[in-house]
Amino acid sequence: MRIAVLSGKGGTGKTLVSVNLAAAAKTSTYIDCDVEEPNGHLFFKPENIQEEEVSVRTPKVDEKLCSGCRKCVNFCKFNALAYIKDKLIVFEEICHSCGGCILFCPEKALTEKERVIGKVQKGISDQVTIYTGIMNTGEASGVPIIKKLFNENIPEADKQTFVDCPPGSACIVMESIMDADYCILVVEPTLFGVHNLNMVYELVKLFNKPFGVVLNKCLEEENPAEKFCFEKEIKILARIPFDNELGILNSNAEIAVRKSEKWRTIFSTLLETVKKEVHHEATSNS
Amino acid sequence: MKIAIPVDEKSLQSNVSVSFGRTPYFLIYDPKTKKSVFLDNSAASSTGGAGVKAAQKVVDSKANILLTPRLGENAADVLKAAEFKIYKTTTASAKDNIDAFIAGKLPLLDEIHAGFHGHRGN
Numbered sequence: 001m002r003i004a005v006l007s008g009k010g011g012t013g014k015t016l017v018s019v020n021l022a023a024a025a026k027t028s029t030y031i032d033c034d035v036e037e038p039n040g041h042l043f044f045k046p047e048n049i050q051e052e053e054v055s056v057r058t059p060k061v062d063e064k065l066c067s068g069c070r071k072c073v074n075f076c077k078f079n080a081l082a083y084i085k086d087k088l089i090v091f092e093e094i095c096h097s098c099g100g101c102i103l104f105c106p107e108k109a110l111t112e113k114e115r116v117i118g119k120v121q122k123g124i125s126d127q128v129t130i131y132t133g134i135m136n137t138g139e140a141s142g143v144p145i146i147k148k149l150f151n152e153n154i155p156e157a158d159k160q161t162f163v164d165c166p167p168g169s170a171c172i173v174m175e176s177i178m179d180a181d182y183c184i185l186v187v188e189p190t191l192f193g194v195h196n197l198n199m200v201y202e203l204v205k206l207f208n209k210p211f212g213v214v215l216n217k218c219l220e221e222e223n224p225a226e227k228f229c230f231e232k233e234i235k236i237l238a239r240i241p242f243d244n245e246l247g248i249l250n251s252n253a254e255i256a257v258r259k260s261e262k263w264r265t266i267f268s269t270l271l272e273t274v275k276k277e278v279h280h281e282a283t284s285n286s
Numbered sequence: 287m288k289i290a291i292p293v294d295e296k297s298l299q300s301n302v303s304v305s306f307g308r309t310p311y312f313l314i315y316d317p318k319t320k321k322s323v324f325l326d327n328s329a330a331s332s333t334g335g336a337g338v339k340a341a342q343k344v345v346d347s348k349a350n351i352l353l354t355p356r357l358g359e360n361a362a363d364v365l366k367a368a369e370f371k372i373y374k375t376t377t378a379s380a381k382d383n384i385d386a387f388i389a390g391k392l393p394l395l396d397e398i399h400a401g402f403h404g405h406r407g408n
Contacts, residue, residue: 073342079335082342084367091360094335 001278004180004209006165006173008196012186013216013240016250018164019043021274023257024267027127029161031149033176035118035133035142040164042253046123046130053119054133054148056097057112061088065109072101072110093140118145120152126258142166146175169203177204182278183211184237189223197225201232210281212237214270235277238270289315289387290349291380292340296324298381306354306361307336313380314347317388323347337361345370353383353392362398 005018015032019040022030032038059072059081066088073081073088080094081101092115102110118135131153133145153161165176177183183204187197197213204211212235215225219242229236240246246263249256256263292309293300303309312325325347329339337357341364344352352365352372365372373392375383386392 076335077333079329079332079339082338082345082364082367084342084345084364085369087367089364089367091335091338091363094338094360 001159001182001275002161002163002180003182003184003274003278004163004165004177005184005186006177006200006204007167007186008169008199009192010167012167012188012193012196013214014167014186015040015043015164016216016246016256017184017186017214017240017270018162019255020257020263020267021271022128022160022162023126023255024264024271025128025160025162027159029129029131029153029159030164031131031133031153031161032164033133033142033146033149033172034164034166035135035145035172036166038132038134038164041121041123041130041132043255044123044125044128044130045253046121046125046132049121049123051119051121052148052152053116054145055114055116056095056144057099058092058095058097058115059090059101059110060113061090062109062111063087065107067107067109069106071104071106075100075104096141097144118142120145120148122152142172143175146172150179169199173200173203174207177207177209180209182274182281183209184274185211185213186216187213187225188217189215189219189225191224194224194228197228201234210277211235212274212277215239217242237273237277238266240266287317287351288347288349289313289317289351289353289384290344290347291315291353291375291383292327293324293380298322298384299379302353302355302375302377302380302383304355306352306357307332307338307340309340312340312344312347314344314349315384317384335360338364341365341368351387353387354395357395357398359398 005014007014022028032040070083073083078096080091082089117139121132123130133149135142166172185200187193214237218239257267291313292303292306293311293313294303308330314323329336337360341361345368353375355375372395374395
């Protein structure tokens with residue numbers, strides 16, 4: 001069972017929810033796909049870290065063989081190649097590593113070279129296995145790192161996996177939710193929060209994923225995010241209060257579930273709700 | 287010498303386009319013959335790498351001077367490789383900017399923006 005936790009903007013509580021769910025599940029896997037600034041490891045402080053580099057393949061030209069026919073330039077849909085003053089220029093950060101230019105080159109002037117764009121780490125914290133994707137500063141796309149994270153971790157039906165997604169609804173988020181059985185959308189009670197909830201709401205609908213909402217930082221007053229859920233008939237999975245104790249625990253990079261009975265109960269209840277939802281989806285779709 | 291300018295319309299009186307990579311047209315102007323040619327910018331609809339493709343088009347037009355309000359990093363790399371001289375336009379029309387350039391009144395474009403690649407969110 002793979003659960004993806006996402007939100008339209010940063011700072012709504014994706015990491016709070018996914019880290020605490022993974023901790024509440026005890027034997028589980030936590031995958032941090034927020035490769036630009038992964039922070040789940042700050043909470044888990046994983047041990048026995050194993051590390052592997054992630055690289056992409058980009059074309060390299062042998063100028064002696066290049067005839068200047070420009071077949072590669074014309075083929076590239078990402079415009080990663082230019083032919084200027086009898087020389088081919090490769091824009092590595094635009095290249096999507098499709099390899100098409102290499103196949104098309106009639107002179108066999110293009111070959112592949114590997115370029116490291118980041119790494120994945122694997123570690124253990126109690127009974128939680130933690131995977132962290134880390135993208136090197138200045139790289140444009142973290143998608144290859146997410147692919148690597150998922151290649152490392154094949155979903156197992158009996159083991160719960162929690163995916164901490166990057167913020168927003170762009171390619172990298174799509175890649176993160178691709179194989180999810182269920183999506184949890186985390187939202188805070190502001191109009192801005194609702195706007196960003198709407199973005200991920202449209203995304204999970206587009207991907208036909210079963211989903212529910214966690215209302216985070218709830219106050220006594222009216223909650224525009226809750227109103228949005230009522231209007232769209234979206235399942236509300238939990239309401240997490242705007243709470244001083246939780247704020248302090250989280251700011252100190254503590255896992256609330258491992259520190260207090262109160263929070264263990266709240267997140268265990270959420271976990272049970274999600275499990276039921278996933279089970280319900282599985283039976284109603286079979 | 288030939289001058290390239292990103293323009294919003296196929297006219298010498300057109301505005302200079304605010305975008306190089308995604309301008310609808312390029313005006314290629316030959317000050318000797320006073321002839322203007324307008325090129326469609328097929329890069330405008332690219333999902334990515336518009337600057338590179340647009341720059342390739344401008345280089346292929348045999349221009350060697352570019353007048354533009356701004357320019358991204360990748361396009362600048364292509365144009366530098368082609369030994370272009372790049373000048374910064376004012377808000378006046380394409381024709382007025384050409385006249386200002388010929389009179390030596392346009393400054394060199396010294397600021398290249400890093401582009402909008404891979405920014406977060408949408």
